[in-house]
Amino acid sequence: MRYHVDEHGYYGAYGGAYIPEMLYPNIAQLQADYKTILQDAEFQQEFQQLLADYVGRPTPLYFAQRLSEQYNTRIYLKREDLCHTGAHKVNNTVGQILLAKHLGKKRIIAETGAGQHGVATATVCALMGIECVVYMGAIDIERQAPNVARMKMLGATVVSATSGSKTLKDATNEAIRDWINHPEDTHYIIGSVVGPHPYPDLVARLQSVISEEIKNQLTQKEGRDYPDYVVACVGGGSNAAGAYYHYLDRPEVGIIAVEAAGKGIHSGESAATSALGTPGIIHGSKTLLMQTSDGQITEPYSISAGLDYPGVGPMHAHLFTSGRGEFISVTDDHAMTAGRNLSRLEGIIPAIETSHALAVFEQREFLPEEVVVVNLSGRGDKDLNTYIKYFNL
Template sequence: MGKKRIIAETGAGQHGVATATVCALAGIECVIYMGAIDIKRQAPNVARMKMLGASIVAAESGSKTLKDATNEAIRDWINNPITTHYIIGSVVGPHPYPDMVAKFQSVVSEEIKSQLKDKEGTESPDYLIANIGGGSNAAGLYYHYLEDEKVKIISVEAAGEGIESGKSAATSVLGKTGIIHGSKTLLMQTKDGQIVEPYSISAGLDYPGVGPLHAHLLESKRAEFMSITDSDAMLAGLEVSKLEGIIPAIETAHAFAAFKYLDFKLNDIIVVNFSGRGDKDLNTYIDYFNL
């Protein structure tokens, strides 16, 4: 492609670390846009990116989180199209990005089919559960099961401090059709079309919309959406850590928190996408629980 520079946006920092790693291996300049608030709450991943040679640019506008980092990355990309390639971090943005990211992430459901065949004797679970901000990890989990109506899909978004609190990212409840970052989708917005600032304790779910694929899955009733509060997610993260010996990212903890509100049969096969590790969120866990 002849590009000499790679840019990306990141909320939780995982996509930023992955992009910085690729650039280090290829010897390409790397610039990561990240909300100023997210830089503080995801400090371990920021340190990783810097160690890998990436330059971190803080987004200081708006809510200073993922939406604003994406704004800055797109602005950079538009201004430097000849030298710069944008590796977008979710199933959002202008076409063909949502489709490209979903196809790349589809390795998740591809591997699930293989692993379930070995462990359960079937390729199809009864339930798929994933957290959803923009929706990249969820798109990968669902991809090879979208046409299989027997597989129930549950997308878990961030309710923040409560859906009616004014501090939420519950797009399925609060969103309306709109345009954000070059795609038509479901979006939290005012009556005159201004974006409502989202909130979540988890940096990766702090987004005012969802990818267009997920808006379609909600509208067509192929997926059920649930909204989980900060408190439920944090408690679920602590419980999973104690029961499984794996500390989940707070984004992932939202998916596990959904179990509290779902009724399963004893023999149901349930697949939860463990989308991120919690070492990046240790300071948040420590502060929240006074550990």
């Protein structure tokens, strides 16, 4: 079975491009040109140089000794939190801003939940001198105030999405509406492995630098280029796609995806798509989606602004359905405890998204000799207010 995208833009049964007619020229242009542009020598030279000199890559692969002792296994943390802007998101925005330049676009739009993708988009737009508009749910604007301030400081316009659950899904809806109204001069930098083909593959390719580095770093540290398991949190799932990318076709590597169970999988306040989802179409692609029996999207919930999305990217839907990926759902309480645990054991305050991935060690056992790489997708600065309220700090 293949786990990468096929020539029609599908991962197994999931993917495709279900788009309004107004966007067809934009999507058709991207589908026709994205691989050629990404493989162009000039593009790659500029991309790699910016990743090194601007983003700060390669990010360290850190052996978490005290965490490893606690759980009696060998835990490495891929330190995406040390990227410029504080998360993996900037890998994608650097690549897509260069792509937009190649396509002659003069304006950038984006959606954001936790705000990290918005900050990363605003950052590269400032770098390149291009207009930037970021859509963000009204609730997320409130709970991610530091990131909203950063976007504005960088010169971006932040537009509040006030419909629906006022979170990531609704911000994405508004961004797509904007793109429909400005198809000629605007490029939409989607922040995750979601949306119509080629976005899931485009974003996964740009994030694949994560697993590429893990291979090189493990070779130096363990004498082999693969872990026994690679673990990442999944909302839309771009950090996970990047961490899994070079291991998808290597059965000796276990793939573990950690989703947000909110207040419990069956509490009615959850974002555990693998447990609750059925095939459906959202934001231009067919994937697993939390929805009612008549196809109305169920409002997701998570304490983490980056994980409360009602679906997953089509790559992850295929990994789940095929059995290639092991999906684990983690509640708010378990995630918050795992975040505090890492802070106190290793001196690293993780983003709450990442805290979900770290909670895997309370959910399942690993052998003492096994090597487990956790993608530490972002740092916790943006979430301090949530941590403060939760723990009464």
